[in-house]
Amino acid sequence: MKALLLYPQFPQSFWSYNRTIEMVGLKSVIPPLGLITVAALLPQDWDIRFVDRNVAFETEADWQWCDLVILSAMLVQKQDFHALIRKGVALGKKVAVGGPYPTSVPQDALDSGAHYLVLDEGEITIPAFVEALNAGQESGIFRASEKPDVTQSPIPRFDLLRMDQYFMMSVQFSRGCPFNCEFCDIISLYGRKPRTKEPSQMLAELQCLYDLGWRGSVFVVDDNFIGNQRNVKRFLKALIPWMKERHYPFTFMTEASVNLAEDEELLSLMVEAGFYSVFLGIETPDQDSLQVTQKLQNTRHPLVEACRKINNAGLLIYAGFILGFDGERSGAGERIQAFVEQTSIPQPMLGILQALPNTQLWNRLKREQRLVEGIGVTEVGDQNTLMNFIPTRSLAEIAREYVEGFWRLYEPSRYLSRCLQQCLNLGIKNRQRQTMKLPLRKGLQLIAQLIWRQGILRPEIRGQFWWQLWIILQQKPYVLNMYLGLCAAGEHFWEYRELARARLTQQLGYDPLLAAPSGS
Incomplete structure (x- = not known):
C-alpha cells in the first residue's frame, strides 16, 4: 500500500505565530504529533510519504504515486481539510480521515466524500481499518467503544519530520482530564480518567528526538499534564536524571489545570526537569461564571495567588480566557483585562465561548433550543467567530468586550510591559539553565530582527524596547532567551489583533470599537 499522509494548513490563528516564526526562518510552531503517531501504527510494509502542508506542499507526483x-485535522483546519478530501476523490484515490474534527463531526467528512472515517483513538481503530482494507472493503466508519491503553502506543515517526522547520517538537504523556468543565470537548474525546504512558516509554520518545539531533523546546501536548499527579511525578523523577546526564538538551512547556499551584512538590519537579512554561485554563476571574461552567477547580483558591505561586516556582504562564458564559455580567472583558495586568500574563488567549459538538454545553443548549446554525467556530473554522448559540446577554456587548479586550491587551507598549514583568516575577533557582531554546544561528537571526523591528522601526516602543532590554540584562540575564522570545511573539499578536477586529467587523456589519448600531 502506498499511503500519502497529509496534514492540512492552519489559517492565521492565535497559535500560528506567523510573523514570529518567519522572523527566525521557520515554517511552523509544532509538528502534527497525531499524524506521525498514525504513521507508526500503520503496517511496517506500507510505503509512506508524509507532508505537513504548513511546512511544504505535496507534489502532483505524490498524488499520482x-x-x-x-x-x-482539528476544527481550525476545516477549509483545507475538505479541499484535500475533494481533491483525493476527484483523482480517484481512496481517502481516509481521522483526528479531533472528524471524530466530533463525522458527517462533514462524509459530505465531502471521504471513504474511510478512522475515528476516536488510532491504537484501536487503525488495526480495524487496515483489516477492512485487506479484506477489500471500499468504505467504512471505524469507532472505538473503549479507550486504548496508551502504554501500548508506539514511538511516533519523528524521522518523517523536517525538524529544522519547526520552532519546537511535541510529545504526549497522557490523554483525558479528571475535571468536568461544561464547554470542554476533551472529556468527550478522551474521557475523564487520565491515561498515562510509562516513564520508560516517554524517555524512549525523548531519546529518539535526541538521537535525531533535536536540541531545543519540546511541547508536551497533554490537555492537562497533571491530570494523574501520581504518574506525572513518576515520570518527572525519571526525567530529571535523564536530562542531567545529557546536559539539558531540551526545555519543556505544557498545559495544566490551575490546581498545579496547590502542589509544591510537583511544581519543583517540573522546574527541575526543565519545564519553563505552562498554559493555564483560567477562563474568567468571575467566580459565578466558573460555577456555571462547572470549572470548580478554579474556585478553590484565589486565582491571582495561584498565578503568583506558579511564577515563584519558576514557570512562565500562558493562559486562556473566555467571554460569553451564561449569566455573565457586563464588564467581564474589563475584568479579564484587569486580571491579566495584575498577573502580568504576557499572552492571554481571549476567546468567545463556543458550544462544541458533543460537549455538555452543546447538549444543554440543544435541549434549550438555543443553538444557532451557520455561525461559530464549528461552521467557520477560525477562532474569531461569534458564538453559535443565543447568549444570556447582548451579543453586541460580548463582541465589543472581546474586540476591545484583545485590542487593549495587545497594545504594543502594554504587551512589552507584561513580558518584562512576567520574566522579573520568575523565581528561577538554577540561573545557568536555559529557559527557551533556539539553535544559535536562528537565535542570532531573531535578535537582529528584533533590534531592527522594535529597537529601530517602531518609534512608539523604541525607547521602551531598549530600556527593558537593559533591565533584563542587569537583573535577570539568565531569562534573556525567554524574554526575547516573548518580544518576538508580539510581532505576531500586533498583526493578529487587527485580523481579529476585521473578522468580527465583517460578521457584525460594523466595527465594535467604533460604534454599535442603535438599539443593540
Whole structure:
C-alpha cells in the first residue's frame, strides 16, 4: 500500500505565530504529533510519504504515486481539510480521515466524500481499518467503544519530520482530564480518567528526538499534564536524571489545570526537569461564571495567588480566557483585562465561548433550543467567530468586550510591559539553565530582527524596547532567551489583533470599537 499522509494548513490563528516564526526562518510552531503517531501504527510494509502542508506542499507526483490519502485535522483546519478530501476523490484515490474534527463531526467528512472515517483513538481503530482494507472493503466508519491503553502506543515517526522547520517538537504523556468543565470537548474525546504512558516509554520518545539531533523546546501536548499527579511525578523523577546526564538538551512547556499551584512538590519537579512554561485554563476571574461552567477547580483558591505561586516556582504562564458564559455580567472583558495586568500574563488567549459538538454545553443548549446554525467556530473554522448559540446577554456587548479586550491587551507598549514583568516575577533557582531554546544561528537571526523591528522601526516602543532590554540584562540575564522570545511573539499578536477586529467587523456589519448600531 502506498499511503500519502497529509496534514492540512492552519489559517492565521492565535497559535500560528506567523510573523514570529518567519522572523527566525521557520515554517511552523509544532509538528502534527497525531499524524506521525498514525504513521507508526500503520503496517511496517506500507510505503509512506508524509507532508505537513504548513511546512511544504505535496507534489502532483505524490498524488499520482499514492493508492490512499490519509488526513488528520482539528476544527481550525476545516477549509483545507475538505479541499484535500475533494481533491483525493476527484483523482480517484481512496481517502481516509481521522483526528479531533472528524471524530466530533463525522458527517462533514462524509459530505465531502471521504471513504474511510478512522475515528476516536488510532491504537484501536487503525488495526480495524487496515483489516477492512485487506479484506477489500471500499468504505467504512471505524469507532472505538473503549479507550486504548496508551502504554501500548508506539514511538511516533519523528524521522518523517523536517525538524529544522519547526520552532519546537511535541510529545504526549497522557490523554483525558479528571475535571468536568461544561464547554470542554476533551472529556468527550478522551474521557475523564487520565491515561498515562510509562516513564520508560516517554524517555524512549525523548531519546529518539535526541538521537535525531533535536536540541531545543519540546511541547508536551497533554490537555492537562497533571491530570494523574501520581504518574506525572513518576515520570518527572525519571526525567530529571535523564536530562542531567545529557546536559539539558531540551526545555519543556505544557498545559495544566490551575490546581498545579496547590502542589509544591510537583511544581519543583517540573522546574527541575526543565519545564519553563505552562498554559493555564483560567477562563474568567468571575467566580459565578466558573460555577456555571462547572470549572470548580478554579474556585478553590484565589486565582491571582495561584498565578503568583506558579511564577515563584519558576514557570512562565500562558493562559486562556473566555467571554460569553451564561449569566455573565457586563464588564467581564474589563475584568479579564484587569486580571491579566495584575498577573502580568504576557499572552492571554481571549476567546468567545463556543458550544462544541458533543460537549455538555452543546447538549444543554440543544435541549434549550438555543443553538444557532451557520455561525461559530464549528461552521467557520477560525477562532474569531461569534458564538453559535443565543447568549444570556447582548451579543453586541460580548463582541465589543472581546474586540476591545484583545485590542487593549495587545497594545504594543502594554504587551512589552507584561513580558518584562512576567520574566522579573520568575523565581528561577538554577540561573545557568536555559529557559527557551533556539539553535544559535536562528537565535542570532531573531535578535537582529528584533533590534531592527522594535529597537529601530517602531518609534512608539523604541525607547521602551531598549530600556527593558537593559533591565533584563542587569537583573535577570539568565531569562534573556525567554524574554526575547516573548518580544518576538508580539510581532505576531500586533498583526493578529487587527485580523481579529476585521473578522468580527465583517460578521457584525460594523466595527465594535467604533460604534454599535442603535438599539443593540
